[in-house]
Amino acid sequence: MADLTYVGFHAVFVAPPLLVLASVTASTRDETRSVVRAIPTVAILVLALAYTTPWDNYLIHRGVWWYGDGTVAGRIWLAPLEEYLFVLLQPIVTALWLGLISKAFREPRGTVAMTVRDRIGGVVAALSVGALGVAMLTHAATFYMGAILSWAAPVLALQWAVGWRQLLARWRLLVVGVAAPALYFAVADRIAIEYGIWTIAGEYTTGLTIGGLPIEEGLFFLVTTLFVVQGLVLYPWVIDRWRA
Template sequence: MPLPYLGFHAVFTLPVLLLLWYLTPTYDATRRRRGALGLVILVAIAFTYTTPWGSYMITTGVWRYGEGVVTASLLSIPAGEYLFFGIQSLTVGFYLYWRGFDPSYERGDFALAPRIAGVVAGAALFGGGLWMVLQRSAWLYLGGLLAWVGPVVALQWAVGGGYLVRRPRAWIEASLVPTVYLWVIDRWAIGRGLWILSEQYTTGIAPFGLPIEEILFFLSAGVMTVTGLVLFEWVLDWNDQRNVASGS
């Protein structure tokens, strides 16, 4: 019998989350307050934005779970899956704060070119994803994923594309490193039958045995979370500087 979903978290995700929380350095009071608030907001967004999409994918049959893996569910989503929403958001967030980043606003951060490029890319992801969903059943997971990611990419880059281009190291690293670990444990879980992806609704492309859809899901979720966190603090710093300049 496969490992229960909650047992999977106890073995693979919660220890890493606790380690990163322990390693996170102590920031000044303002950064601590803003970081904590940013994490709370991003976790709430992850639950709100992912639940309808995930529920649709599960009820459609894009993926299912092995016997004995699910102990409880809501809207067809297992409790362990909901836990994953929060754990991934916090894991990439704690990694980001462990490694550190500079949220300072600088003149030029509102440059139009990167912001427009990001909006165009997000719109292309959304439109292309919907087109894929309508073309073939094998593109449902991949196309649905791209359509789900597109609006977030467009919004984030419309706000802070200039800053993201100017300070790429922190958000790229914090998106990639935890994601590599999540790829490894996801591959293990699929191999052990904890969750099973439908052959009908996936492309069948699976580098190293990990479906391309899963690769892109974990990567995109990590990127959206990390860029959301850095932009949250960057916007607050921009507002601080604006208030100082206006004397308020």
């Protein structure tokens, strides 16, 4: 099996969809929509890097995963440089994909309102996810899954409190917007594991796999893609409500 580094992973699996989606987006020449989409995307990139960095480095320190010899170009703290780049590029690919497909899905008719009770319900639902995650942290075999769920809960709480009803009203866009990037990066991750770019510790995972991919890795890509798509779907709705 030929060697594949983390830089090579970006070249093979990240750069091509990024360039294709960016080219198709540019060909639409919808400059106004592009600028409007760029504002929340930049905000998401900043937040993603700030929120993911300590979590990512802690799990590397804990030994939840590690990288093959000679597969990374360098490190900042414990995480490879390529890891930080991926944290930035994954949301961009997702945002470009969502921008391209969004025209195919109609906006919900009428005004979607959120009551105080709705907002509390959104927070409670997300905190339930977090509570499950914290409980999983107490057992080695579910530690990685628990780390993902407990890490995801604060972001989900904020997004669901802001507008889970709007997200529900646009569920078709949400499903298609999340499914394609999450599945693509999960498959790419499976190949990276096969090539030994990184290894997921059996000690901290359930041992359950789908097509050889640990379910925890699939959950990670599902959650991170959901963050991006929900944020981008909510952004124009929130702005419209403020203006109104």
